[in-house]
Amino acid sequence: MMNFNARLSAVALACAFLPNLSFAADPTLTNPAISAVLDGYYQNAERPMAERVEGFGLGHTELALSANIDDMFYGKLTSVIEVHDGETEVGLEEAFIQTLGMPYGFSMRGGRFLSDVGYLNNQHVHTDAFSDRPAAYRAFLGSHYFDDGVRLDYVAPTDLYWTMGIEAFKGDSMRAEDEHGEREFKNVGVYTAYTKLGGDIGVSSSWMLGLSYLRNENGRLTAHEEHEEAVVAEEEHDHDHSHGARYTGENTYIADFVYKWAPQGNYKYQHLTLSGEYFRVSDYAPLEEHDHDLVDDHDTSKPDAHTGWYLSSVYQFSPNWSAGVRYGQVDTHLLHDEHFDAQKLKETEVSLAWHHSHFSTVRLQYTNQQGTNFDGITDDNVITLQYVMTLGAHGAHQF
Amino acid sequence: MRINSNYLKAGVAALALSFACGAQAKLNIFACEPEYAALSKELAPDTKVYAATTAMQDPHQVQARPSLIAKMRQADLAVCAGADLEVGWLPMLQMKSANAQVRSTDKGLFYAAEHIQTLDQLAQVDRSMGDVHALGNPHLHFDPERLLQVAKALSAKMVALDPDNAAGYESALADFSQRWQAAIGRWQSQVAPLQGKKVIAYHTSFRYLFNWLGMEQVGDLEPKPGLPPSTGHLASLQGRAGQGDVMAIIVASYQDERGAKWLGERTGLPVVNLPMSVGGNDDAQDLFGLYDSVIQLLLGVNR
Numbered sequence: 001m002m003n004f005n006a007r008l009s010a011v012a013l014a015c016a017f018l019p020n021l022s023f024a025a026d027p028t029l030t031n032p033a034i035s036a037v038l039d040g041y042y043q044n045a046e047r048p049m050a051e052r053v054e055g056f057g058l059g060h061t062e063l064a065l066s067a068n069i070d071d072m073f074y075g076k077l078t079s080v081i082e083v084h085d086g087e088t089e090v091g092l093e094e095a096f097i098q099t100l101g102m103p104y105g106f107s108m109r110g111g112r113f114l115s116d117v118g119y120l121n122n123q124h125v126h127t128d129a130f131s132d133r134p135a136a137y138r139a140f141l142g143s144h145y146f147d148d149g150v151r152l153d154y155v156a157p158t159d160l161y162w163t164m165g166i167e168a169f170k171g172d173s174m175r176a177e178d179e180h181g182e183r184e185f186k187n188v189g190v191y192t193a194y195t196k197l198g199g200d201i202g203v204s205s206s207w208m209l210g211l212s213y214l215r216n217e218n219g220r221l222t223a224h225e226e227h228e229e230a231v232v233a234e235e236e237h238d239h240d241h242s243h244g245a246r247y248t249g250e251n252t253y254i255a256d257f258v259y260k261w262a263p264q265g266n267y268k269y270q271h272l273t274l275s276g277e278y279f280r281v282s283d284y285a286p287l288e289e290h291d292h293d294l295v296d297d298h299d300t301s302k303p304d305a306h307t308g309w310y311l312s313s314v315y316q317f318s319p320n321w322s323a324g325v326r327y328g329q330v331d332t333h334l335l336h337d338e339h340f341d342a343q344k345l346k347e348t349e350v351s352l353a354w355h356h357s358h359f360s361t362v363r364l365q366y367t368n369q370q371g372t373n374f375d376g377i378t379d380d381n382v383i384t385l386q387y388v389m390t391l392g393a394h395g396a397h398q399f
Numbered sequence: 400m401r402i403n404s405n406y407l408k409a410g411v412a413a414l415a416l417s418f419a420c421g422a423q424a425k426l427n428i429f430a431c432e433p434e435y436a437a438l439s440k441e442l443a444p445d446t447k448v449y450a451a452t453t454a455m456q457d458p459h460q461v462q463a464r465p466s467l468i469a470k471m472r473q474a475d476l477a478v479c480a481g482a483d484l485e486v487g488w489l490p491m492l493q494m495k496s497a498n499a500q501v502r503s504t505d506k507g508l509f510y511a512a513e514h515i516q517t518l519d520q521l522a523q524v525d526r527s528m529g530d531v532h533a534l535g536n537p538h539l540h541f542d543p544e545r546l547l548q549v550a551k552a553l554s555a556k557m558v559a560l561d562p563d564n565a566a567g568y569e570s571a572l573a574d575f576s577q578r579w580q581a582a583i584g585r586w587q588s589q590v591a592p593l594q595g596k597k598v599i600a601y602h603t604s605f606r607y608l609f610n611w612l613g614m615e616q617v618g619d620l621e622p623k624p625g626l627p628p629s630t631g632h633l634a635s636l637q638g639r640a641g642q643g644d645v646m647a648i649i650v651a652s653y654q655d656e657r658g659a660k661w662l663g664e665r666t667g668l669p670v671v672n673l674p675m676s677v678g679g680n681d682d683a684q685d686l687f688g689l690y691d692s693v694i695q696l697l698l699g700v701n702r
Contacts, residue, residue: 071503074494100499105472107497155472155497161465163495198465203453206464260462268457269627269655319627357626359526391526396491399464 032067033393037126041386047367048345048375049138049246051082052131052384058083059386060125062093066395074098078124093146105155114146115167116153117192117212118277119256121145123398129273129314130351131365131384134328136279136308139345140252142173142245147190161198161208167191173244175218176284182222189218198399203265208399212254219248221335223286247306247332249284258399273314281306284333285340306332314351324351334373343373360389426561429471429501431479431489432458434540435511437677437686439478441575442554443568449474454679457653458484459530459625463491471496474507476560478553481510482517484537507560512537514552515545518606530625540676541608543583543690550575582687589694592701599636599668600649601628601659604675608693617645620658628658640666647671647700652679669700 039059046054058081066076078094096111114122120137121144133143149169156162171189178185192215198208255278262271282305310328317323326349333340351365365384371377426446430436436450449470452458458480461467471477471492479485493502500507517535524533539545554572558565590612598609599618609616618639622632639645640662648659648668652675663670673693674683682692 098494100502102497102499105497153497155468155495157473159466159469159473161469163468196465199469200464200466203455206462206466208465260464264455265453266456266653267460267462268653357526358530394487396463396486396488398491398495399462 032065033395035062035064035390035392035395037062037064037124038389038391039126039386041131041384043131043382043384043386045380045382047132047135047138047347047369047382048371048377049135049143050132051143059131059388062124062126064094064395068100069097072099072101074100105157107153107155109151109153110149112146112148113151114144115169115190115192115214116151116165117141117145117167117194117214117252118254118279119208119210119258119275120277126388126390127397129312129322129324129353130326130349131363131386134277134308134310134312134326135330135345135347136277136310136328139247139308139330139332140245140279140281140306145174145245147171147173149188149190159199161196164193164195166193171216171218174216174248175244176221176248178222183218186217189216191215191217204263205259205261206399207259208257210254210256212252212256214252214254216248216250216252219250219252219281219284221248221284221286247281247284247330249281249306251282253280253282254278260399269316269319271316274312276309276311278309279307279330281308286335306330308332320355322353322355324353325349326351332374341373343375344371345374345377346370359391359394360387362387426475426557427473429474429477431477431485432540433676433678434686434689435478435480437689438540438546438550438553439476441686442550442571443557444571445567454652454674454676454683459487461485461488463488463495467492468495471501472498474498474501476507476509476556477501478509478511480512480537480539482512482534482537482539483532484512486532507556509553509556511549511553512539515539515542515548518610519603529621529623536603536606538604538675539607540686541605541693542611543579543586544611545607546686547576547579550579578687582690586690586694589698593694593697596646596701597644598647598649599640599645599662601651601654604651604654605649605673612697616649620648620650620662627655633658633662636662637665640668647697649673651675671696671700673697 037060039061041052041059042056043052043054046052052059061081062078064076064078069075075097076094080091080093082089082091092112094113096109096113098109099107102108116122120133121141125133125144132138137143147169149167151165151167153163153165168188169190170187174190175185192212194210194212196208196210200206258273258275260271260273284306308330310326312324312326314322314324329344329346331342331344333342347367347369349365349367351363353361353363355361363386367382369377369380369382426443428439428443428446428448430439430448430450432452433450433454436448439446439448451467452461479489502508504510504513512534517539520535521531521533524531550572554568557568594613596614597617598614599620600616601620602624618636620628622629645668648663648670650656650659650670650672652672656670656672659670673696674680674689677683677685677689680692683689
């Protein structure tokens, strides 16, 4: 095997020099790109599991710094400043390095970064067309899942876009509820694998499909303890806005798609974005002794997974205005004593945004919530008025 | 097992060799805009050239879409305007395509604006000025002399990347230069009537064209670069047009004509839609056709 490796790298080395690229690297100092995101809002109620509270508040206030470190590494630091109960907290959302020079379409990322599972997860929240992530993201990924870990990514040399990658993370924010602090969690808790395919249909349309799997070693609930049923419900009312996932399981499967259309592919004036994702979070029920009880209690159709999905459509009908509709729901199961209670949350949302320029957005969003046993929510209407503005270096957006 | 693994080794090595070296036999060129795809075809007629955008698409606002990542992944040379024109999408393509070859201008990345003197460079840039770039106006392909300078630099880049075919690139450049210079002579004999003419145009898309032709853009449909025409601003342009010295209202093929038409109806000025690049209309099928078409359209107004 050693021999084989040596031979292969000799080939790689030979080819690397073949195109005669022996220019000395010009050590130009790239000024780091500095950007800030200002996000403020008022809303009349709170969406369950979301980060935004009722009344006036600040959303994701971000300060980001990024640059090529040298010709081999790129680095990015994103700090998020949040105010909770009068206290200002500084959080690190991203602090990663990424390789720039690996051959054959490989790249590695290490540090703290957004996982590449699903469609929305690796996008920054300030680029979203709605003020909060879909309920499925809030329930299963803590709105957006970023963590400390590593990623290996590969892009195939094909005309059809095809990428695949694997990640390993610490997984602290994805741990199952552990009220008594007695559980020994694994240090490397989350592993993911994803693949994405994409391309164009004619000149006006583009698409991407993704499939992701997330293995959460710490995702299964601990065997029943006394009074555990109250844990989630009570925390809801003064919850700590941690970015933790609310419903976890050992295995999460995500399927996602996005389709974009613009007349003649010109995104300047009008464009349409359709996207949707489906989540299935399974193997969440405690193992062993309680298995028996779970099967034969009054919840006859014993659920085998939490599920969630959403479908979103956003149309920018002029450079200054865009409108979106989104429907999403989650079906989860909450452990009560020795059985699981099914609960459901449905959200229908419309949003209207005014963009004075590429860098400033003011959004009005209405959400109709319908909950069935969901943390005490029955029906609710949420109206949010929000601004999101970016200043400084304007980073390129993802598809 | 032993034999099998040897076959496997040979197979993998062959595959790796074909991936790594196979592409070098012929340059695979990724052009950010159609004018640079056309120029690349002139300078390297046998290569595979992919244009990331069309003349109907605003190159400021392009999605870093999957098909572009896939094309850039395979490219040996990326040819772009530079001067921050592609700043909203090219860095994302570079990051996502994991192709170190086209990441730096030391290797297979080529920015046209780095090889000429751009117009309207700004010492101080502030967002309240609109979406402006300190590096100057990037729409430089409408200056024939500058484009020739770019062609020479691009040809040298091709030679550096693919020295085995140097003779081919050099003869293609010589051929293009000779035809281009002849065309410049022809165009210059035609455009004399346009000298000193004043126009209102959308954005500074034709800054270099007007500069070359000795024309003057006295009004911009955009109140600030990157912002769409507003009624208040159009009304002020109506006042400007009232002075009677404006020849026409000019929009590029990827720009919305509504503001221009509104103004045209109120001022009686003709609205001219010029192809922004190769493919922008039926006549503009290559760089020569693009220039011919633009000049004929402008002369047509003046007649």
